[in-house]
Amino acid sequence: MHTLADLRAGKLAGIKRLDLSCGLTEFPDDIFSLSNSLEVLNLSGNQLSELPADLYRLKHLKILFCSDNLFTRLPEALGQCQQLFFVGFxxxxxxxxAPRSLPPHLRSLVLTGNCIESLPEELGQHPHLQKLMLAGNRLQSLPASLAACQRLELVRLAANDLHQLPAWLLQMPKLAWLAFSGNPLSDIHVEEPIRPIPWHQLTLHHVLGEGASGVIQQAEWRDEDGTVHDVAVKLYKGDLTSDGSPLKEMAACIAAGQHPNLIPVLGQICGHPQQAHGLVMKLISPRFSTLARPPSLESCTRDVYNGTRLALNTLTRMAAGIASACRHLHARGINHGDLYAHNILWDEDGNSLLGDFGAAAFYPDERTGDRLERIEVQAFGILLGELLARCDAGAEHTAELSALQMRCVQTELSLRPDFAEIERCLQA
Known part of the structure; x- marks a missing residue:
């Protein structure tokens, strides 16, 4: 974090990113001294309720974070910022x-956890829009004009008041990642029985990781027979995430059941002293690593890889495993919603595990489920394309995989293969 004192003393001249979280109640005019350089402005965690009408003076501003403030309306000043493409409130x-609050080159709009009941039809007049995050509001519908946003790829609608998913949304040609749990939609999934594991049987050790929905720790589980198992324990937070409710995530993990390419769930925690919810899972071998990092602000909806290179056999086996896991989930009426490389663990032999059910949701009905599967196939096609771009084999050896990839991402949903067909193609 930067300080207001350093800003006023001129010590931050020429910087491209400014982070200020110091209880601000008003927008400091000193920020305008950075108008010739500032591209990223982070004012999250303050007490702001408005922005200056002349915010456009920050003529290079591309990214604005204003989360955890006191705004009751999206500031109209944003609409005049010509370079602004990421808006996070x-x-x-x-x-x-208001329509005038939407900047002309909007790509990412994050309005998670507010009190919004409706959005303006003018939102559909932003053809660059790729990412729309609206979880945890009071929306009963979406503007039909959004159908014109043909580049829209990621939509988060969890924990609203939607009684159905719009037909136009399920036909969007580029949509790949859709989250909608926690709405009053019908639900056709069947509960999967799961073993209760008393809290007193668990001994927690070091933290393995922490995400928006909970904390994962390595642990020992001493069962009723006295046998000790090395396990991972995930304790869920109660807070809403950008994808949805952590408790909905837990329900989807349980309903997913067992599959070789899913992280095995051994049981559900009971008897926690603070009534926390949690799962006990198999401890994954350290030979597995995360396939990629989540999208950056610039890449928007695309994962970031760190020089990964893949042999053709490794790629094919990994893709077949993930397709098989997705086929299994959709057969159970579960849409993963976040099929990304950063949610996949892999090893050099091509073994793979699909994790993170934070955006998962159950089918409202079979017909909708068929569309949801074809949307998730688009996400798989994008993933397969990223893997092919990192394959050491020549084009002549990857021609069939490339043809399959193109089928997965074609704009007409009905012509895309389902996961059962994809799995068959990859196994062959």
């Missing part, structure tokens, strides 16, 4: 989104 008190 998570966990404020926003009720009103």
């Amino acid at each position: 998570k966990a404020c008190r926003i009720r009103d989104v």
Whole structure:
């Protein structure tokens, strides 16, 4: 974090990113001294309720974070910022989104955890829009004009008041990642029985990882027979995430059941002293690593790889395993919603595990489920394309995989293969 004192003393001249979280109640005019350089402005965690009308003076501003503030409406000043493409106002008190508050080159709009009941039809006039994050609001519908946003790829609608998913949304040609749990939609999934594991049987050790929905720790589980198992324990937080409810995530993990390419769930924790919810899972071998990092602000909806190179056999086996896991999930009426390389663990032999059910949701009905599967196939096609781009084999050896990849991402959903067909193609 930067300080207001350093800004006023001129010590931050020429910087491209400014982070200020110091209880601000008003926008400091000193920020305009950075108008010739500032591209990223982070004012999250303050007490701001408005932005200056002349915000456009920050003529290079591309990314604006204003989460955890006191805004009740999206500031109209944003609409005049010509370079602004990322707008993040998570966990404020926003009720009103005026048409004039939307910048012309908007790509990512994050309004998670507000009080929004409706969005303006003018939102559909932003053809660059790729990412729309609206979980945890009060939306009963979406503007039909959004159908014109043909580049829209990621949509988060969890924990709203939607009684159905719009037909146009399920036909969007580029949509690949859709989250919608926690809405009053019908639900056709069947509960999967799961073993209760008393809290007193668990001994927790070091933290393995922490995400928006919970903390994962290595642990020992001493069962009723006295046998000790090395396991991983995930304790869920109660807070809403950008994808949805952690408790909905847990329900999807349980309903997913067992599959060789899913992280095995051994049981559900009971008897926690603070009534926390949690799962006990198999401890994954350290030979597995995460396939990629999540998208950056610039890449928007595309994962970031760290020089990964793949042999053709490794790629094919990994892709077949993930397709098999997705086929299994959709056969159970579960849409993963976040099929990304950063949610996949892999090893050099091509073994793979699909994790992170934070965006998962159950089918509202079979017909909708068929569309949801074809949307998730688009995500798989994008993933397969990323893997092919990192394959050491020549084009003549990857021609069949490339043809399959193109089928998965074609704009007409009905012509895309389902996961059963994809799995068969990859196994062959």
